[in-house]
Amino acid sequence: MARGLLDHVDGAYFVSLAAxxxxxxxxxxxxxxxGIRELGVKTxxxxxxxxxxxxxxxxxxxxxxxxxEAAPLVAELLxxxxxxxxxxxxxxxxxxxxxxxxxxxxxxLAAPDCNLxxxxxxxxxxxxxxxxRAQDVKRDFVLTDENAPAIAEICARLDxxxxxxxxxxxxxxxxxPQAMLARLERRLPLLTGGARNMPHRQQTMRNTxxxxxxxxxxxxxxxxxxxxxxxxxxxxxxxxxxxxADGAFGADLLLEMGGLVDKNLLHCIExxxxxxxxxxxxxxx
Numbered sequence: 001m002a003r004g005l006l007d008h009v010d011g012a013y014f015v016s017l018a019a020x021x022x023x024x025x026x027x028x029x030x031x032x033x034x035g036i037r038e039l040g041v042k043t044x045x046x047x048x049x050x051x052x053x054x055x056x057x058x059x060x061x062x063x064x065x066x067x068x069e070a071a072p073l074v075a076e077l078l079x080x081x082x083x084x085x086x087x088x089x090x091x092x093x094x095x096x097x098x099x100x101x102x103x104x105x106x107x108x109l110a111a112p113d114c115n116l117x118x119x120x121x122x123x124x125x126x127x128x129x130x131x132x133r134a135q136d137v138k139r140d141f142v143l144t145d146e147n148a149p150a151i152a153e154i155c156a157r158l159d160x161x162x163x164x165x166x167x168x169x170x171x172x173x174x175x176x177p178q179a180m181l182a183r184l185e186r187r188l189p190l191l192t193g194g195a196r197n198m199p200h201r202q203q204t205m206r207n208t209x210x211x212x213x214x215x216x217x218x219x220x221x222x223x224x225x226x227x228x229x230x231x232x233x234x235x236x237x238x239x240x241x242x243x244x245a246d247g248a249f250g251a252d253l254l255l256e257m258g259g260l261v262d263k264n265l266l267h268c269i270e271x272x273x274x275x276x277x278x279x280x281x282x283x284x285x
Contacts, residue, residue: 010056012057013033015033015060015061017062021067049080053081055083055084056083059086068092071094074086091212092264106126107155107160107161109160110156114152117145122148129169130168131169133170136169137169163208167191216263216265219256222248226242
């Protein structure tokens with residue numbers, strides 16, 4: 001998308017924030033990416049405003065979730081620079097005025113009543129990714145009528161999550177899809193072996209979950225641990241009864257649960273009775 005806009009803007013810049021955890025470094029990182037040198041007593045923010053004020057620029061900010069406290073800086077840039085556009089990838093919303101969220105859904109799965117012959121499974125995006133990654137490690141891997149049902153079921157058990165599917169497919173050199181499926185009762189020991197040139201947190205599913213958990217503050221982490229007692233989800237009322245029995249969260253419990261939903265650590269769906277259920281989307285240990 002950013003490349004497609006190059007002919008219509010003064011520049012499109014990809015800014016990776018994966019290597020920093022200090023929100024105070026976001027301004028200087030942006031300035032460095034844009035080739036701006038901080039002059040005299042000017043701050044990075046002042047220099048960015050001066051540089052961007054009259055320009056049509058798109059900034060793509062990747063991995064913003066770990067520096068989300070820098071969101072006011074982004075908001076101030078947008079207010080000061082009329083033509084500036086920002087696209088941020090983040091596990092959670094920035095919560096600034098004018099923000100529009102575009103959730104990235106999991107890959108589509110085979111329908112429950114789908115014909116699971118190879119020619120039909122080959123058209124399912126999640127299965128296509130599995131086969132492509134399996135062929136990366138095992139050149140002669142082929143989608144067949146025999147392994148197609150297992151591949152479709154693996155993708156369904158992994159909820160269509162691209163990283164989880166890629167990590168499962170990385171085992172194709174050692175395990176057949178049918179053997180992988182048999183080991184998915186406990187997912188994390190199987191979902192390992194990510195590429196070495198990927199960030200450490202994406203090399204195993206356990207690392208990904210640990211990284212997400214490490215970004216939580218003390219109260220959110222405590223609530224997340226307590227919600228782990230529910231298998232297959234729970235109602236808001238059940239969560240309140242278990243997690244706030246001693247009043248530890250007080251009136252803030254709903255706010256804390258909403259924060260976990262924002263961070264995509266819980267998935268909220270409407271219950272049959274019109275109520276809400278919370279599902280842990282991080283996976284089983």
